[in-house]
Amino acid sequence: MVELNLSRRQFLKLSGATAATLAIVELGFDDKRAYAKTKEFKIAKTTVTPTICCYCGVGCGILVHTKKNEVVYTEGDPDNPINEGKLCSKGTTLRQLYTSEKRLTKPLYRAPGSSKWEEKDWGWMLDTIAKRTKDTRDASFVEVENGITVNKTEKIASLGGAALDNEETYLLAKLMRGLGITYLEHQARI
Amino acid sequence: MTNHWNDLQHTDCALIIGANPAENHPISFRWLTKAKENGGKIVSVDPRFTRTSAQADVYAALRSGTDIPFIGGMINYAIQNNLIHKEYVVKYTNASFIVKEGYDFKDGLFSGYDQTKRAYDKTKWVIETTEDGKPVKDETLENPRSVFQLMKKHYSRYDVDTVTAVTGTPKDDYLKVCETFCSTGKVGKSGTIMYAMGTTQHTVGSQNVRIYAILQLLLGNIGLPGGGINAMRGESNVQGSTDFGLLFDNLTGYLAAPKATLPEHVTLKGYLEKETPKTGYWSNKPKFVVSLLKSWYGNNATADNEFGYQFLPKGNKNYSHINLFNAMYKGELEGAFMFGTNPVVGGPNAGKEKEALGNLKWMVAIDLWETETSAFWQTGAGSDPSKINTEVFLLPASASFEKEGSISNSSRWMQYRWKAIDSKGEARPDLDIIHELALKLKKLYANSPKSADKPFLFLDWNYGTGEVPDIDLVAKEINGYDLKTGKLLKTFGDLKDDGSTSSGNWIYSGFYPEEGKNLSKRRDNVDTGNANYLNWSFAWPANRRILYNRASADPSGQPWSKEKAVIWWDAAQKKWIGNDVPDFKAVTAPTEPGGTGAFMMNKDGVALLFAPTLNDGPFPEHYEPFESPVPNVFSSQQLNPATVIIEGDFNKKGGKAKYPIVGTTYRVSEHWQSGSMTRNQEWLSELAGHMFVEMSEEFAKERGIKNKDKIVVSSARGEIKAYAMVTKRFKPYNVNGKKVHQIGMPWHFGFKGFATGDTANRLTPHIGDANTMIPEFKAFLCDVRRAD
Numbered sequence A: 001m002v003e004l005n006l007s008r009r010q011f012l013k014l015s016g017a018t019a020a021t022l023a024i025v026e027l028g029f030d031d032k033r034a035y036a037k038t039k040e041f042k043i044a045k046t047t048v049t050p051t052i053c054c055y056c057g058v059g060c061g062i063l064v065h066t067k068k069n070e071v072v073y074t075e076g077d078p079d080n081p082i083n084e085g086k087l088c089s090k091g092t093t094l095r096q097l098y099t100s101e102k103r104l105t106k107p108l109y110r111a112p113g114s115s116k117w118e119e120k121d122w123g124w125m126l127d128t129i130a131k132r133t134k135d136t137r138d139a140s141f142v143e144v145e146n147g148i149t150v151n152k153t154e155k156i157a158s159l160g161g162a163a164l165d166n167e168e169t170y171l172l173a174k175l176m177r178g179l180g181i182t183y184l185e186h187q188a189r190i
Numbered sequence B: 001m002t003n004h005w006n007d008l009q010h011t012d013c014a015l016i017i018g019a020n021p022a023e024n025h026p027i028s029f030r031w032l033t034k035a036k037e038n039g040g041k042i043v044s045v046d047p048r049f050t051r052t053s054a055q056a057d058v059y060a061a062l063r064s065g066t067d068i069p070f071i072g073g074m075i076n077y078a079i080q081n082n083l084i085h086k087e088y089v090v091k092y093t094n095a096s097f098i099v100k101e102g103y104d105f106k107d108g109l110f111s112g113y114d115q116t117k118r119a120y121d122k123t124k125w126v127i128e129t130t131e132d133g134k135p136v137k138d139e140t141l142e143n144p145r146s147v148f149q150l151m152k153k154h155y156s157r158y159d160v161d162t163v164t165a166v167t168g169t170p171k172d173d174y175l176k177v178c179e180t181f182c183s184t185g186k187v188g189k190s191g192t193i194m195y196a197m198g199t200t201q202h203t204v205g206s207q208n209v210r211i212y213a214i215l216q217l218l219l220g221n222i223g224l225p226g227g228g229i230n231a232m233r234g235e236s237n238v239q240g241s242t243d244f245g246l247l248f249d250n251l252t253g254y255l256a257a258p259k260a261t262l263p264e265h266v267t268l269k270g271y272l273e274k275e276t277p278k279t280g281y282w283s284n285k286p287k288f289v290v291s292l293l294k295s296w297y298g299n300n301a302t303a304d305n306e307f308g309y310q311f312l313p314k315g316n317k318n319y320s321h322i323n324l325f326n327a328m329y330k331g332e333l334e335g336a337f338m339f340g341t342n343p344v345v346g347g348p349n350a351g352k353e354k355e356a357l358g359n360l361k362w363m364v365a366i367d368l369w370e371t372e373t374s375a376f377w378q379t380g381a382g383s384d385p386s387k388i389n390t391e392v393f394l395l396p397a398s399a400s401f402e403k404e405g406s407i408s409n410s411s412r413w414m415q416y417r418w419k420a421i422d423s424k425g426e427a428r429p430d431l432d433i434i435h436e437l438a439l440k441l442k443k444l445y446a447n448s449p450k451s452a453d454k455p456f457l458f459l460d461w462n463y464g465t466g467e468v469p470d471i472d473l474v475a476k477e478i479n480g481y482d483l484k485t486g487k488l489l490k491t492f493g494d495l496k497d498d499g500s501t502s503s504g505n506w507i508y509s510g511f512y513p514e515e516g517k518n519l520s521k522r523r524d525n526v527d528t529g530n531a532n533y534l535n536w537s538f539a540w541p542a543n544r545r546i547l548y549n550r551a552s553a554d555p556s557g558q559p560w561s562k563e564k565a566v567i568w569w570d571a572a573q574k575k576w577i578g579n580d581v582p583d584f585k586a587v588t589a590p591t592e593p594g595g596t597g598a599f600m601m602n603k604d605g606v607a608l609l610f611a612p613t614l615n616d617g618p619f620p621e622h623y624e625p626f627e628s629p630v631p632n633v634f635s636s637q638q639l640n641p642a643t644v645i646i647e648g649d650f651n652k653k654g655g656k657a658k659y660p661i662v663g664t665t666y667r668v669s670e671h672w673q674s675g676s677m678t679r680n681q682e683w684l685s686e687l688a689g690h691m692f693v694e695m696s697e698e699f700a701k702e703r704g705i706k707n708k709d710k711i712v713v714s715s716a717r718g719e720i721k722a723y724a725m726v727t728k729r730f731k732p733y734n735v736n737g738k739k740v741h742q743i744g745m746p747w748h749f750g751f752k753g754f755a756t757g758d759t760a761n762r763l764t765p766h767i768g769d770a771n772t773m774i775p776e777f778k779a780f781l782c783d784v785r786r787a788d
């Protein structure tokens, strides 16, 4: 369960103007009163979930207001000591990660030589990926090299992970090394 | 970061170099502004007058790739003007250690250099020891073979005139920086150095960081509030993903990946002997390694089978990014996974990296968007799809607030993100994708009698019974258990090397000390003292907020000054107390053996001014970038002698005759990295919608370019089009009497998303740092012309 400081949250809901100032001041709007009104209305019956900004390494806190499977509003988390409710332009627009029409919503497959994507279901995609992984691993696996046990494949690479959660990076490293993959890299290098 | 964001408010001077936090880590300025209100100063050193420079008290320009002369000169200045914190230097660094005969430095080369291998024999750089293995010291620092005297001599060559002739910094500005920052060497003052990729993305990137550390140690600035060396991370969890072993050479928690090239690594016993120092905290390494093996291989890891050590892959080469793409370019790779990464925009020499992808048989991309990388085969990328036979699988991933889990910021704070909403469409969390793929592979391999399949079959994978993994089980596995009692471990101090404990990442152990208590979820924001917020989230290691904080106290255990106190020895209670978790054994008195070893991770308990471990020398020395418009003034070694050079088509080199202009790359506030996250959103795309190249008025005039003109920038690797942005923020440098122009450009753009533009990394080279192989994005040669 989320251990939110409820009294602080109730206070913020009651004083829309304060919250609005905190949240949008970085974008330079100044029509505070009108905005406060719309915001009060918008977040009246929302669920509030704290998150941490997905962009830079500062780690600002953000509150995500949701209602019926819609992200209605996001704002700086006033309780997070790092940003105390402030956000930069990227943190401020977090909501658009959900609303953007460019979001991928289905698995896509591109066949060799093809000039287009095809929609596929998850089951087929993961089954096929697992097969490709196994085939490449099996054909390239080296158990012993110069008399030393090496248990590796040098034909598969795994890149990326700086945007993943710790738990995800842990499983990713465990799986890839578990398969014997040596080409394991991510954005810390670039 | 040794310190943390909130701690910046305590600094007397922030030297910001190789970074532009006002633009790229904007909220950091909340705390820098507080520091200013408290009387602190901000110094900005950058090739360009940035938004950070605009907030600074002192600004100095330097040509890209000249950090070592710049800071080397400050070291010289501090020593010559007696501004160093002498007692700190004597007690907490290896300044007093005597270096054995055999170490030497001549004309840009340290002793032990092998030209054919482009490598050093590091056994030539050794500290003299007594019979019982203790370093020989001279605490007067007068011995000519002491680290201090050798260092002093080394940087005496970095006098102000030579330095400014190389860096192109106006002399007055340079002296102002020296004076302002070196004033933090006084007891009662502290200064911080803040840096980012402007520092590391050079062929001397590691030594750039090293030289900052040396300066900070001389001024006694490490371990203090408002002090430290603070790397600002560009991605929300690049700290965590590095901690968790997503680089080829490290398992989790900075334990070395076993190598086939080291004969000792053939067995676990040999590996542990080779990798474990006899003294210092790393002497506990076997406990961390065996506990990790227990987490990965569970009951299949026993004392009889070296706890599964042989199941781990042993590589025989450097597998880092540049080499990875070189191998792919040569057709040596068959498959690749891309987890939220976009090398077709973000990789060096990106045109070649794009070509390389076409040599794969299959590629899996997991992302929120169709990126330039997953779409590399399309005509928009300049490819002919009919000629590209790579099979591409693109899996939609959940956004950060559509799932739960923790991330670690630059301050090492592990903060939790709760799930706010179900994933959009059919998108799924990476955790679920990785888990299901693992289960499917386990199924495919089930019952295989082949010995080659054993390592994978023995991999312990138990995260609940459903398709969706139980994240809590993952978190607890990371923390680790006492396997005898089944209880969660309270601290990594309880880890054992006999297989009776497990921990997936020892540096995080203790964040989940008992059932139901994941400390990364803590939201108590009461200031527990000095803005360390010990009850907010969890900071690794051991919830410590300021690393090396033992150094904030003098050898007798009392704070050097009241203003900068962190921890101190309480004789009555017989323990260290204060406002942070001590970076020290809490009950070791200052008078006991090791009681003054403020840098307990190092084998002699001191920080290393002389570091015989780096590939390119024990002291940082200046070499010019791979591509430079001028000869190296300091020696006849033009390029870092230990840098690996890939010859041929994969890494073409440009000369100054054809490409006389220094180029560099950077970011803007509205976009993030390769832009895939931000160029796919409406508002940010509108705020920063075009690829541009920034240049000085003087240069624009020379080339007949006006603001907003369409221009072409070319390098030996490729050409890009962009808009000219003519500004006062760049000025030509006077380098040794010669006028040198520099331009700069954002590297966010590509052909996908709402905001599109040419990719700056089509220009950058495939050359890396001598230690880390980080590409030299930040200094390359190019030329500019009008597009029409």
Ligand code: SF4
Pocket: A053, A054, A055, A056, A057, A058, A059, A060, A083, A086, A087, A088, A089, A090, A091, A092, B024, B025, B026, B027, B028
């Ligand atoms: S809101 Fe801005 S400063 Fe804060 S973490 Fe996000 S990107 Fe960084």
